[in-house]
Amino acid sequence: MTDVVLDGVDKVYPGGHAAVRNVRLRINDGELFVLLGPSGCGKSTILRMIAGLEEITGGDLWLNGTVANDLPPRDRNVAMVFQEGALYPHRTVKGNMMFPLEVSGDDRAEASAKVVELARALGINTMIDRLPRTLSGGQRQRAAIGRALIREPSLFLMDEPLSSLDAGLRTELRVEIAALVRSSGTTTVYVTHDQVEAMTMADRMAVLRDGVLEDVGTPEQIYEDPATVFVAAFLSSPPINLLQATLWAVEGQGLMLDLGPQRLTLPWDDPRASALISHQGRPVIVGIRPDTMMPIAPGSPAPSGTVLSGQVRALEFHGHEWLAYAEAGIPTVDANEVGRPERPPVLAEERAGLRDRVRALFGRPAEAQEPAEEHAGHHRRSDLVFRIAPGGRPDRGERVALAVDLDRVLFFGADGRRITPVHR
Numbered sequence: 381m382t383d384v385v386l387d388g389v390d391k392v393y394p395g396g397h398a399a400v401r402n403v404r405l406r407i408n409d410g411e412l413f414v415l416l417g418p419s420g421c422g423k424s425t426i427l428r429m430i431a432g433l434e435e436i437t438g439g440d441l442w443l444n445g446t447v448a449n450d451l452p453p454r455d456r457n458v459a460m461v462f463q464e465g466a467l468y469p470h471r472t473v474k475g476n477m478m479f480p481l482e483v484s485g486d487d488r489a490e491a492s493a494k495v496v497e498l499a500r501a502l503g504i505n506t507m508i509d510r511l512p513r514t515l516s517g518g519q520r521q522r523a524a525i526g527r528a529l530i531r532e533p534s535l536f537l538m539d540e541p542l543s544s545l546d547a548g549l550r551t552e553l554r555v556e557i558a559a560l561v562r563s564s565g566t567t568t569v570y571v572t573h574d575q576v577e578a579m580t581m582a583d584r585m586a587v588l589r590d591g592v593l594e595d596v597g598t599p600e601q602i603y604e605d606p607a608t609v610f611v612a613a614f615l616s617s618p619p620i621n622l623l624q625a626t627l628w629a630v631e632g633q634g635l636m637l638d639l640g641p642q643r644l645t646l647p648w649d650d651p652r653a654s655a656l657i658s659h660q661g662r663p664v665i666v667g668i669r670p671d672t673m674m675p676i677a678p679g680s681p682a683p684s685g686t687v688l689s690g691q692v693r694a695l696e697f698h699g700h701e702w703l704a705y706a707e708a709g710i711p712t713v714d715a716n717e718v719g720r721p722e723r724p725p726v727l728a729e730e731r732a733g734l735r736d737r738v739r740a741l742f743g744r745p746a747e748a749q750e751p752a753e754e755h756a757g758h759h760r761r762s763d764l765v766f767r768i769a770p771g772g773r774p775d776r777g778e779r780v781a782l783a784v785d786l787d788r789v790l791f792f793g794a795d796g797r798r799i800t801p802v803h804r
């Protein structure tokens with residue numbers, strides 16, 4: 381059993397790349413804690429620093445109340461499983477799982493009984509005499525997890541252990557891994573870039589971007605009450621609508637969100653009004669999840685300032701639901717570009733260079749270029765995305781009115797941080 385504290389931890393790789401920046405985090409004893417973020421955000425680096433495989437260049441790592449920055453990996457009692465859990469190819473599943481116990485000189489009969497019991501819990505008891513190459517990817521990962529857990533580590537670290545498996549197996553294994561580590565009570569840090577995996581498995585989770593911690597909390601807290609626009613967007617599937625607005629206080633009406641050609645109004649008695657008023661006259665980002673907008677019959681009564689409208693441009697069938705995309709003329713925001721430092725100009729040049737090279741490759745003449753998208757800065761997509769309840773599906777080209785559940789709308793400043801207080 382162990383708890384882990386990262387106290388202002390930095391990682392600057394040789395060559396100067398700052399992969400992890402001032403991360404402050406507490407992972408409690410027995411917790412299944414998930415590190416989530418896009419590729420390159422520093423998740424694996426954090427995991428490797430906890431394991432002692434990567435030097436910490438700033439701040440402190442505490443393991444069970446002791447600073448462990450310089451503790452050798454073998455003294456941390458940590459077990460780790462990677463994307464492709466490496467097994468010894470010439471040892472059977474049982475031989476692989478026995479190995480850590482043999483090294484520590486455990487009694488053979490006891491070790492064997494323990495391996496059989498854990499193999500049963502992992503659902504691989506019928507294949508313990510087989511060699512790894514005769515197993516499927518999922519079975520190999522189970523064996524690798526078994527080998528890591530067999531010596532009862534204080535801390536279990538998993539780096540994208542399911543990412544090489546197909547979707548069905550991933551779903552099955554994530555349920556089993558979560559149940560197994562919970563029943564063992566081992567503090568577990570699990571790295572993934574898959575938000576569904578994170579939300580379904582985690583007791584608590586952290587969301588990272590560019591080496592910086594954006595948010596920490598339970599999956600429900602982070603989904604319902606995200607700290608930043610990046611977190612709200614990263615955890616939203618289908619994508620959250622992020623609308624560019626200017627906020628105005630209007631006497632007798634409330635807080636008016638000027639969305640260009642359309643408006644929403646928050647009444648004065650809304651509990652968020654007092655925090656929002658500080659942004660009077662300033663740009664804000666309005667976050668509306670697709671399930672918080674409901675199509676209503678045109679002209680049907682709705683409180684003023686609660687309806688958006690648009691023309692249906694596309695419909696998508698997702699099996700359990702339909703999604704619709706409606707052109708509403710409202711400027712939208714790209715979450716990836718909000719609240720992050722400006723990229724150096726050289727990157728933009730490199731990108732243009734790549735585009736030119738691809739064009740040259742496919743022989744596209746320069747005059748065949750598509751017209752430039754009409755957006756400035758962050759404005760890209762200009763559709764409203766909403767869910768459609770079974771039954772009343774609009775047609776493509778039809779105008780729709782959408783009642784917005786204002787209580788569930790999220791408000792962010794232009795820096796991408798939530799304007800209203802975040803509760804943890």
Ligand SMILES: Nc1ncnc2c1ncn2[C@@H]1O[C@H](COP(=O)(O)OP(=O)(O)OP(=O)(O)O)[C@@H](O)[C@H]1O
Binds near residue numbers: 393420421422423573
């Ligand atoms: N040994 C290294 N030397 C220099 N830079 C490195 C090294 N290892 C990682 N990086 C850089 O540090 C950043 C974080 O890498 P890291 O592997 O921790 O990200 P990640 O979130 O785990 O990504 P992924 O999901 O793709 O594995 C990346 O920009 C990566 O290129």
